[in-house]
Amino acid sequence: MEWNIATLEELKDILWRCTACGNCKAAYNYGPPPEFGEICPAGAEFGFEGFMASKGKIAFARGILDGQLEWTDELLDAIYKCTVCAGCQNQCELDHKPFIPEIIEAMRRKAVQDGIGPMPTQKKIAQSMRSYNNPYQGPRRVRTDWTRPFKKAKKPIKDINKEPADILYYVGCTGAFNLPARGVPVATASLFQKLGLDFGILGENEICCGSTAMRIGDAEEFKRVAQSNLETFRMLHEERGVKTIVTSCAGCYRAIKKDYILSSEYDKMMDGIQVVHTVDLLNTLFKEGKLKFTGELPMKVTYHDPCHTGRHLTKFVIDKEGSQLWKGAYVGLNDEDCLYDVPREILRAIPGIELVEMERIRDNSYCCGGGGGVMTGYGDWAAKNASKRIEEGMQTGAEHMVSICPFCHYNLNEGSRRISSEMKLYDLVELLDQVISETDKA
Amino acid sequence: MLAKREDMILDELVSIVGKDNATAAKHIRYAYSYDLSFVKPKLPDYVVMATTVEQIQSIFRLANRDKIPVVPYTAGSNIGGLCIPEHGGILLDLKRMNKIIRIDTESHYAVIEPGVSHAQLAMELYKHNLRWSWPVGPPSASVSSNALCHGIGGMSGRYGLNSEEITSMEVVLPTGELVRVGSCAIQEDSWHSVLPLPQLDGLFKGWLGTSGVVTKMGVRVHPIPPILKVFTVSTRSIEDMTSYMVNLGNYEICDDLTAVSWWLSQVPIPYPYKPKPDAAPEWYCFGATNSWTQKEKEAREEIWQNVLDEEKKKGTSIEYADYPEEALKARTQLPSRIVGSTKNYTKMAGGGISWPGTFTPANKWAPVYNKWKEILIEHNLSPSVRATNYRGVHYGMLRAMIPFNKQSAEETENARHAIVECLKVDLDAGGIPYKPPVDFAAEINKRAHPGYLSLLKQVKKLLDPNDIMNTGKLGF
Ligand SMILES: Cc1cc2nc3c(=O)[nH]c(=O)nc-3n(C[C@H](O)[C@H](O)[C@H](O)COP(=O)(O)OP(=O)(O)OC[C@H]3O[C@@H](n4cnc5c(N)ncnc54)[C@H](O)[C@@H]3O)c2cc1C
Ligand code: SF4
Ligand code: SF4
Numbered sequence: 065m066e067w068n069i070a071t072l073e074e075l076k077d078i079l080w081r082c083t084a085c086g087n088c089k090a091a092y093n094y095g096p097p098p099e100f101g102e103i104c105p106a107g108a109e110f111g112f113e114g115f116m117a118s119k120g121k122i123a124f125a126r127g128i129l130d131g132q133l134e135w136t137d138e139l140l141d142a143i144y145k146c147t148v149c150a151g152c153q154n155q156c157e158l159d160h161k162p163f164i165p166e167i168i169e170a171m172r173r174k175a176v177q178d179g180i181g182p183m184p185t186q187k188k189i190a191q192s193m194r195s196y197n198n199p200y201q202g203p204r205r206v207r208t209d210w211t212r213p214f215k216k217a218k219k220p221i222k223d224i225n226k227e228p229a230d231i232l233y234y235v236g237c238t239g240a241f242n243l244p245a246r247g248v249p250v251a252t253a254s255l256f257q258k259l260g261l262d263f264g265i266l267g268e269n270e271i272c273c274g275s276t277a278m279r280i281g282d283a284e285e286f287k288r289v290a291q292s293n294l295e296t297f298r299m300l301h302e303e304r305g306v307k308t309i310v311t312s313c314a315g316c317y318r319a320i321k322k323d324y325i326l327s328s329e330y331d332k333m334m335d336g337i338q339v340v341h342t343v344d345l346l347n348t349l350f351k352e353g354k355l356k357f358t359g360e361l362p363m364k365v366t367y368h369d370p371c372h373t374g375r376h377l378t379k380f381v382i383d384k385e386g387s388q389l390w391k392g393a394y395v396g397l398n399d400e401d402c403l404y405d406v407p408r409e410i411l412r413a414i415p416g417i418e419l420v421e422m423e424r425i426r427d428n429s430y431c432c433g434g435g436g437g438v439m440t441g442y443g444d445w446a447a448k449n450a451s452k453r454i455e456e457g458m459q460t461g462a463e464h465m466v467s468i469c470p471f472c473h474y475n476l477n478e479g480s481r482r483i484s485s486e487m488k489l490y491d492l493v494e495l496l497d498q499v500i501s502e503t504d505k506a
Numbered sequence: 507m508l509a510k511r512e513d514m515i516l517d518e519l520v521s522i523v524g525k526d527n528a529t530a531a532k533h534i535r536y537a538y539s540y541d542l543s544f545v546k547p548k549l550p551d552y553v554v555m556a557t558t559v560e561q562i563q564s565i566f567r568l569a570n571r572d573k574i575p576v577v578p579y580t581a582g583s584n585i586g587g588l589c590i591p592e593h594g595g596i597l598l599d600l601k602r603m604n605k606i607i608r609i610d611t612e613s614h615y616a617v618i619e620p621g622v623s624h625a626q627l628a629m630e631l632y633k634h635n636l637r638w639s640w641p642v643g644p645p646s647a648s649v650s651s652n653a654l655c656h657g658i659g660g661m662s663g664r665y666g667l668n669s670e671e672i673t674s675m676e677v678v679l680p681t682g683e684l685v686r687v688g689s690c691a692i693q694e695d696s697w698h699s700v701l702p703l704p705q706l707d708g709l710f711k712g713w714l715g716t717s718g719v720v721t722k723m724g725v726r727v728h729p730i731p732p733i734l735k736v737f738t739v740s741t742r743s744i745e746d747m748t749s750y751m752v753n754l755g756n757y758e759i760c761d762d763l764t765a766v767s768w769w770l771s772q773v774p775i776p777y778p779y780k781p782k783p784d785a786a787p788e789w790y791c792f793g794a795t796n797s798w799t800q801k802e803k804e805a806r807e808e809i810w811q812n813v814l815d816e817e818k819k820k821g822t823s824i825e826y827a828d829y830p831e832e833a834l835k836a837r838t839q840l841p842s843r844i845v846g847s848t849k850n851y852t853k854m855a856g857g858g859i860s861w862p863g864t865f866t867p868a869n870k871w872a873p874v875y876n877k878w879k880e881i882l883i884e885h886n887l888s889p890s891v892r893a894t895n896y897r898g899v900h901y902g903m904l905r906a907m908i909p910f911n912k913q914s915a916e917e918t919e920n921a922r923h924a925i926v927e928c929l930k931v932d933l934d935a936g937g938i939p940y941k942p943p944v945d946f947a948a949e950i951n952k953r954a955h956p957g958y959l960s961l962l963k964q965v966k967k968l969l970d971p972n973d974i975m976n977t978g979k980l981g982f
Contacts, residue, residue, distance in 0.1 A: 080857045080913035083542045085644045086581050087847035092625035092645040094839045097632045100625040100645070111555050111602055112529065113582070114537040123537040132536060139533040157849035159856075390854060 065291050066328035069283050070163075072129060072170040078392070079125050079167060081160040088117035088152035088164075091428040101424045103151035105433050105449045114142050117152030118164050125167050128174065135180045143171050144183045147449070148279055148436030150375040154427050159394045162380035168436075172281025182280040183441040189276055193285045197271035199440070200241035204268045210239070210246045211267070214253060221253050224264030228304040231256075231263035231345075232297070234320075236313030237272050238470040244477055245470040251497040252312045252342055258502050259349060263310070266296070273311075275319035275372075280437035290324055294333040301337050312342040312493060314372035314469030321377065321401070341373060342493055343468050347406045350413065359499035360416040366462035367408055367419060368453065368476065368489070369429035370469035377401040378427075399427065407468050407492055414499055420460040430456065432467075434475030450479020454487050465489045515572065519554050519596070522564045527555040527602075538579065538589070538597050542848070543860045544910070544922040545587020545943050550577065550597035557602050559678065559721045566682035566719075566974075569596055575977040576680070578715040580620055580648035584655060585859055586941040588714050592978035598719065601648075606630050607722065608697070615673050617697045617724045620650045624841040636727045637661075639668050640840035644847065650723040655941050656712055658894065658903060660794065660840050661728065663755075663763040666897040669711045673699050673724035677710055680718065680970035690724065697724030709969065714941065716976040717969050731796040733803050736838060737810045740787035740827035744875045746817075747789040747893070750824055752868050754793060754813045755899035759806045762837065763895040765791035767875075770890035770907060773832045777855035777909045778886040792829050792837055855909035858918060862928040862946075866904040866937035868895070877931045878906055885924035904937065947981030 091103035102108045107116035114120040124143060127133030146168055153164040160167070175181025182190065189199040196202055214221050222229050233256065239249040256263050273293060274286035300306040311317050320339045324330055349355045379401060383393040404426045411419050424430040433439075433449020454476060457465045464487055465476060476489035519528035529535075530552050540547035551574075556562045569576045575595030582589045591597060604621030611634045618627065624638070625645035631637060639659030641652055652659075657668035665671060674688030674697040685691075687707045688700040700707050710718050737760075741747040747765045755763055768782045769775055771790050782788060793810065797803035817824045836845040844850075852859045866874055871893050879889040887908055894903040906928060910921035926945050933939070933953055939946045951959060963982065966973070 077913065080911075081853075083848040083852055083857050083859065084540065084582070085542065085846065085848045086583055086646045087644045087843055089581075089646045090623065090625055092841070092843050094842055095632065098625065098628040098841070100623070100629040111527070112534045112537070112553055112599065114534040120537040123540070124533055127533065127536045133533050136531075136533070138531045142533060155843055155847065157844055157847040158853055393853070 065294070067287050068326045068328070069173070070166060070170055072125060072174045075125070075163060075167055075170055076129055078160045078163050079122060079129070081158050082118065082122040083158060084119050084123070086116070086119045087157070088119060088155045091151065091155060091424060093428070099423065099428070101428065101430070103155065103424070103428060103430065105149065105431050106146045109445060109448070110145060115145060118156060121146060121168050121171070125171050128171060135175065135178060140175055140180055140183065143168070143175065144181070144186070144280070144437065144441050146436055147371070147431045147433055147438045149371040149431030151428070151431060154375055159392055161394050162382055165376070169279065169281060173283050176281040176283070182282065182437065186280050186437050186441045189280060189437070189440055190282050190285055193272060193277055193282070193289070197289065198237040198241060199272060199276045200237055202237070202241035207240045207270060208267045210249050211253070213250065219257055222264035223267055224300060224304055224306070225266065225269055227264060229262050229264035229306065231261055231308045231310055232300055232306045233263045233265050234273070234309050234311045234316055235265055235270060236311055236316040236470065238313055238315065238474065240270070242470065242474050245474045247494050248312050248470045248473060248491045251491065251493040255493055255497045255500060258500055259354065273316040273319040274323070275315035276437060278319065278323055279435065286323065290319070290327065294324060294327060294329065297337055298333045307337060308345070309337060309339045310342055310345050312468070312470065312491070314370040315471060317341045318372040318376045341403060341468065343403060343407050343410060346496065347410060350410060355500065357413070357415050357499045358501040361414055361495060361499055362416040363464060364418045364420060364462045365411065365464045365466050366422050366457045366460045367411060367425070368432065368457070368465050368467040368472055369404060369426055370467055370472050371429070371431050371435055373403040373468055374429055375402065375427055377403070402427070403468065410492065410496070411466060414495060420462050422456050422460055424456065432472040432475045433479070434471050439471065439475055446475055447478040447482045450475045451483045454480045454483065454485050458485060458487055463487065466492050466495060468492050515568070515574065516552060518568050519552055519565065522568070523554055523556055523561050527557070529553055535597070538582070541582050541584070541587055541590060542852070542858060543585050543587040543943060544858065544918050544925070545590050548590050548592060549594065550591045551594045553597045553599060555599045555602050559676070559684065562598070562678045562719055562721060563682045563684060565596065565598065566678060566680055569974050570681055570972050573972050573974060575974050577976050578719050580651045581623070581644065581646050583644045583647040584651070584941055585861060587943045588941060588979070592944065595974070595977065600719070603721065609634060609636070609727070611636070613698055614727050614729070615698055615724050616727050617722060618649060619722060620648055620720055622649050623647060624649055628841055631727055635730050637730045638725065638727055639665060639671065642836060642840060642842070642845045645841040645843055649725065650720055653723065653725060654711055654720060655714060660837070661761045662894065662896050663760045664758065664897070665728070671726045672707055672711065673697055673726055675707055675710060675720050675724070676722040677718040677720050680972070680975045688724065709965065714976065714979060716979050717966065718975070731798045733797040733800065734838060735795050735797065735803050735806065736829070736834065737793040737795070738827050738829040738834070739791050739814065740825050741789045742787050742823035744789060744872045746822035746824055747791060748868050748871050749820065749822055750813065750817045751791060751893070751895055752899055753817060754810065755895040757809050757813070758898040759809055760793040760795050762794040763791070764837065765789050765893045766833070767889055767891045769888035770892055771830055771833050773830070773850050774853035775851055775890040775907060775909050776888045779883055779888050787823070787825070787827065790827055790829055792834065794838055851907050852909040855911050857912035858910040858921065859907060860910070860921060860925050861905050861907055862925050862932060862939060863905040863941055864903065864929070864932045864937040864939050865901055866932055866935070868899065868902045870935045870937060871902070871904055874904055874932050874935050874937060878928045881927045881931070882906065882908070882924055885920050887921065887924055904932065944979060944981055947979065951981045
């Protein structure tokens with residue numbers, strides 16, 4: 065399987081498209097009313113231009129390429145102090161816009177290739193991937209611990225290794241291994257059962273999607289697991305009748321949707337299989353009238369857009385041939401894959417829920433602070449970022465925050481604890497599970 | 507073993523601003539070493555982020571003691587290499603001093619710290635239906651830096667340069683001394699005006715950070731009338747356009763009266779040079795007006811129609827014109843991230859922009875533009891030129907926005923040559939460049955009256971006896 069993952073050298077021409085105008089440093093919309101807000105967690109925390117969004121990150125990339133910057137621990141540290149949240153990308157209008165997160169990750173890939181990256185704490189991830197096929201150093205058998213209540217209640221979840229199913233619920237390592245985030249797979253499976261969906265899980269045979277490895281620059285590890293997953297998906301389609309892969313994890317979703325397509329075999333392997341986020345699936349059922357609410361949740365909430373189900377799914381229109389504008393011109397964007405409206409529509413439909421918005425939302429959402437390997441590499445700072453987001457949520461008068469990503473789930477709850485806030489982060493499925501009961505089977 | 511001198515200075519800087527706010531790390535210095543312009547990158551020796559006035563004073567006492575150059579910086583988006591440290595030293599990043607201290611909604615002024623960006627101020631002012639003369643630059647750029655550099659905005663046609671909107675200032679001198687100019691000099695909390703005291707604010711405006719560091723600034727802000735009407739015309743020559751703009755400018759009805767050559771009306775500017783289609787007019791002009799009532803708008807329309815009729819009677823090529831929509835938005839929806847992120851200017855070229863930006867009275871626009879056109883086309887660059895009236899017809903701006911491919915040293919040098927050539931033509935016609943990089947400063951000094959140069963040097967010496975501020979930037 066060939067992979068078309070760009071090296072920093074290959075991005076050289078595109079790098080020179082940055083003007084250093086610094087627009088990427090803050091979020092701003094003309095309005096009226098005009099909207100302004102901090103957008104770069106790294107810039108907000110560390111301040112120097114080098115940390116500031118792409119103006120600084122792109123300077124590093126140029127310096128590394130033209131030999132003016134040599135690897136030092138401090139440079140490495142600055143490159144890894146970025147949540148790859150793509151907030152900066154959203155502000156930029158130049159031709160390298162579509163490639164900004166790619167440039168940051170390509171620097172990390174170079175660091176790993178040159179034997180210096182990732183950060184020491186993140187090296188554990190790489191080691192864990194090799195030993196356990198997940199970034200959490202979790203033994204294989206622990207992967208199914210969350211399913212115990214289902215077994216106990218005599219509602220076992222179908223093992224897709226043994227039985228066919230329409231849907232593969234790809235759980236993801238965070239939901240499976242990260243104790244506080246386990247509520248997400250539990251609620252997802254519970255909900256799927258109540259809705260009578262024909263789904264199964266890979267259980268102990270599930271391996272990491274590779275997202276974390278990719279984000280920290282370990283392309284080799286990513287390729288290894290991604291290739292294995294693509295082969296598994298093909299097999300599941302052919303031998304178990306799987307037509308849909310559903311994931312509740314924003315990281316897995318982005319990886320499968322956006323990173324796996326870099327494989328030369330993607331079209332062949334994924335032929336006949338669609339990949340959706342849980343909320344997409346639920347939205348379809350909702351629209352078909354199959355998602356009926358029996359309970360009520362009198363709760364004022366605010367919604368946090370995860371980077372990986374939002375900005376990261378933007379599709380960019382690039383004039384590759386030079387027929388419209390010029391070769392390589394960034395022409396425009398299409399954000400129809402970005403899950404901005406869907407989760408909000410479902411949330412609003414829940415009886416009793418009142419949704420109030422924060423200032424920075426949708427494509428200008430402020431990252432929870434845990435992405436891009438930051439949660440592992442810089443746990444303290446990740447939680448500090450999350451506290452800022454929780455504070456922003458509190459300013460809306462909401463009691464709780466809702467999201468659709470187990471990373472945000474874990475990190476924002478950490479952030480909340482850090483400032484002793486009452487605000488808790490719920491995954492949307494956790495709320496839905498409370499207001500949909502068994503009798504609502506489709 | 508004794509620490510190196512450099513390390514001792516870093517230690518002192520750290521003791522002033524804290525360890526997270528001062529660095530000598532190469533990669534951080536590197537990020538501050540370049541900007542969009544043709545000016546060659548140069549690294550500062552230290553980068554320091556100050557958060558209080560006292561810290562800035564301490565930094566200056568240290569710099570003054572050891573004769574270390576200091577370069578103030580807020581966003582570095584000036585397009586003139588102004589924050590590139592000619593002689594290294596301390597790069598003083600002020601973006602963290604970003605408090606909006608006050609918005610006086612009755613007397614219509616705001617008091618801000620240097621790091622307050624256009625985007626930040628726009629959001630806060632809008633809450634009170636107030637505005638500032640927003641430039642077409644990046645929303646993340648600093649309001650006060652813009653005003654200090656004689657910035658130009660969407661209300662310069664009516665109120666003049668943004669530097670004319672400054673009401674009061676607090677400044678740290680290169681010696682570390684704290685001074686105030688304007689009403690705040692007499693009463694701590696009074697920021698409404700620089701008059702009627704002697705206008706000492708001139709000691710700090712237009713010096714591009716070489717005479718002191720402004721730590722607080724009062725600026726006039728204005729209400730936002732609800733009705734926007736933009737008058738758009740085209741002509742086939744700069745002469746015809748000038749005639750129209752001087753005529754309309756007489757009536758002082760426009761907040762912004764600006765003309766752009768065909769090449770600048772394109773989004774983005776063609777790079778390299780592309781001939782204009784014969785059928786297209788060479789100049790487009792928009793006059794943005796804001797009115798409180800329908801009747802006021804109609805009165806402005808009547809004036810404009812009369813001017814148009816008069817110009818037509820003269821037999822000029824003037825026509826009513828549809829201004830390209832995106833370009834019109836760029837002029838009226840400010841501040842704008844689309845425009846500010848340089849999309850209009852450099853997207854086709856690749857990373858570089860510089861300009862001969864000049865104050866040139868309208869009667870010199872035609873001879874200067876016609877010569878610029880020759881020079882630029884010779885260098886295979888588009889004559890993407892803008893002409894703007896300031897404050898009625900008193901004076902005006904003539905500027906060419908020149909994109910270039912920064913990846914190529916040759917193309918960058920080509921742009922630099924062309925721009926400096928253009929500048930000489932303007933200087934010889936009586937124009938004066940603004941936000942001048944060192945190349946420009948040298949050309950200004952060559953032509954300067956000896957008495958002016960001598961006075962300038964004396965004032966600089968008085969304010970900055972050890973020449974530590976932006977050393978080398980003034981071209982002498
Ligand atoms: C695409 C584009 C379009 C632009 N259009 C316009 C326009 O229409 N009108 C216009 O006026 N400008 C324009 N600019 C230029 C620039 O963006 C503005 O002038 C901007 O406000 C400068 O702010 P800054 O924070 O980037 O200043 P910087 O570049 O950081 O600083 C500018 C100068 O001021 C000095 N300085 C900074 N802070 C202080 C301080 N506190 N005390 C003393 N000196 C200080 C610096 O040393 C430097 O010499 C444009 C720029 C771009 C990239
Ligand atoms: S990444 Fe884009 S927005 Fe940021 S400095 Fe470069 S050109 Fe400007
Ligand atoms: S990806 Fe996010 S954290 Fe990284 S530079 Fe961009 S805005 Fe900052």
